[in-house]
Amino acid sequence: MKIIVSVFNNLQTDQRVEKVCKTLYDNGYHPHLIGNDWLGAPEMERPYPFYRIKLNSKKARFAYIEFQNKLYRELKKNADNKTVLLANDLETIVPNYLISKKLGIPLVFDSHEIFTEMPTIQGRWVKKIWKAVEKKFVPKIKRMITASDSYANWFVKEYRIERPIVIKNLPRRSHFSGINENDSKIILYQGWLNYSRGLDKAILAMKWIDNAELRIAGCGPAEAFYREVSIENHLEDKVKFLGKLTPDDLRKLTPKADVGISIEENNGLSYYYSLPNKISDYIQSRVPVVVSDFPEMKNIVNTFGVGEIIENHSPEHLAEKLKIVLEKGKAAYLHNLNVAADELCWENEEGKILRIFSDCKKELERSH
CATH class of the missing domain: 3.40.50.2000 (Glycogen Phosphorylase B;)
Structure with missing residues (x-):
């Protein structure tokens, strides 16, 4: 047919x-x-x-x-x-x-x-x-x-x-080959670089986070704006723009992260009610998450215990939540990530x- x-x-x-x-x-x-x-x-x-x-x-x-x-x-x-x-x-x-x-x-x-x-x-x-x-x-x-x-x-x-x-827009179940620990921690955002993604707040949050780098994988209409935020605040050494990556390259990059972010802002119900596929991509790569306080995202974190939920988008508050996950370390979340990855996959x-x-x-x- x-x-x-x-x-x-x-x-x-x-x-x-x-x-x-x-x-x-x-x-x-x-x-x-x-x-x-x-x-x-x-x-x-x-x-x-x-x-x-x-x-x-x-x-x-x-x-x-x-x-x-x-x-x-x-x-x-x-x-x-x-x-x-x-x-x-x-x-x-x-x-x-x-x-x-x-x-x-x-x-x-x-x-x-x-x-x-x-x-x-x-x-x-x-x-x-x-x-x-x-x-x-x-x-x-x-x-x-x-x-x-x-x-x-x-x-x-x-x-x-x-x-x-x-x-649900979930990734295929992936083979997990073990946690890699980084000396300098990696905070990852992957996806389209549009407005209302909270990325300007994530960039500013890096002022309060030491020994870590924010890597932004993707392109889009707000890229120039986010780069400007990084430059104006002298954060170029802590924020790296990786550009648009192929799905294969992204699958190699994601497991290297220590925390994945999905911190969309509530400027329309489509974002508020979304379950961004990057969240399940992070989980499938056994990377804990920091997410917005939106129904679907919050439900994943509360159900499986795979990260932190932000209460607002202030850079200081976001930095606090990111530091909680980074200080606990990926190993602390591994069991919960394994359970979540088994359930949140395309095969289901x-x-x-x-x-x-x-x-x-x-x-x-x-x-x-």
């Missing part, structure tokens, strides 16, 4: 989409992945076909419109009445919905976040447009997935829909994906 998977990005670093496609491929399905060349088209190898739509637009708002028009044409060209569609996030929902109706084929919608509650669109006119799209199409979706229990609860409350199936999510697509297959067989 052919499954056309579409997403608005250049495919290389979208680990959730990669894991879903690999699970489908390993279980006898035929995923065809469609993305675009927004922010480049890096070399990539996958065992299934993938294609990047070429975008000419230079501004994001025009790129979204161009992508949806071109995605509609691609879906129309490649889908038939034996195809299932998997749309990722709100940017792909309209063309997928129209083609699924036109051909009478199943559509699965995976909402990685609450797009209309992202910090980047709060208080802007584009929020009204995306909200209108969400309101029109989400209630019509028969099969919906999302990435956290809090997201699922929000969609139910907002649109009175059947509860989406929660498939795969069954839910396979049930959804088995259901789609039966629907196709009945209707054709």
